Amino acid sequence: MDALTDLLRGVRADGALFHRTTLTAPWSLRFADGAALTLCTMAHGDGWIIPSDGAPLPLRHGDTAVILGPKPFRVVDELPDSDGPCQTPHTRSTDGLDAAGDPAPAGPATLIVGAYRAGADVGRRLPDALPPVLTVPGDEACDAVLDYLAAEVAAHGTDRQIVLDRLLDWLLACTLHAWFSRPEAHLPAWYHALGDPVVGTVLRAVHAEPARHWTVATMAAEAAVSRAAFARRFTALVGEPPSTYLTTWRMALAAELLATPELTIAAVARRVGYTDPFAFSTAFTRVRGITPSAYRAGHRDSAPEPRCQEAATGEQACDRTCPATVP
Known part of the structure; x- marks a missing residue:
């Protein structure tokens, strides 16, 4: 028996949803899908996690963040400037085309996001043991998991969902294993x-x-x-x-x-x-x-497709459905 095994008891991705987005500055992604738990990995470039509550946290190249839901959060290239204009970010989806269907230039930042869908049961012990947002440096995470996950998210074909589900569970376990060894982690x-x-x-x-x-x-x-x-x-x-x-x-x-x-x-x-x-x-x-019968019925239900919304860092809102959702 160990802390990680107990905390992850029953936490199992089912229909996990992924985004892989390549962006050129200025960019900002707002996630408001109500996911129970979200993992963000900065595969290339640097950025910031801005939670609904609390101070922003840097997300550097290779870092992985775990964000507890269901409150929305943003991932941005730079911290907001309240005096800045509202600009439209340029994103590139996984098929290499931008929102207009034209070839998009390669950007300096690539973000991979995996989410336990809204309504997923992540237990009560796990949220109680974690801060609202935590980050693990890239040199402490599981490089092999991240490399394989990046390849699977970018791939096309059938029978991928079960692979993505287990990869998300694997990435969560690896990230939390690294987190619990850090001095700022508060073990139960x-x-x-x-x-x-x-x-x-x-x-x-x-x-x-x-x-x-x-x-x-x-x-x-x-x-x-x-x-x-x-x-x-x-x-x-x-x-x-x-x-x-x-x-x-x-x-x-x-x-x-x-x-x-x-x-x-x-x-x-x-x-x-x-x-x-x-x-x-x-x-x-x-x-x-909730009753056992209602819990079982709810576990079988599919949640709506999550949305990540692009928004610039000014006072105005430029929200649109994220074009980088993996089908």
């Missing part, structure tokens, strides 16, 4: 608790056997300490009581299992420790804010 409290001889023993056991009949008493017995001592120690180190952690973890597993159509809701309930499907449904609804 339960991750540090893994090193505790008492609480860590129970966390590993609960994760290995989620369907086991766990109570605070059985957890304490697993750690060979008294019930009261275990409850105090667990809450102090993890930041929540053992029963709350257990339920949240089980519901995270259940959300992943509900995406498997061959499993009935009763079967999912049994796999996460509930013999009564109604008790499971009540717990799932309380934790996730």
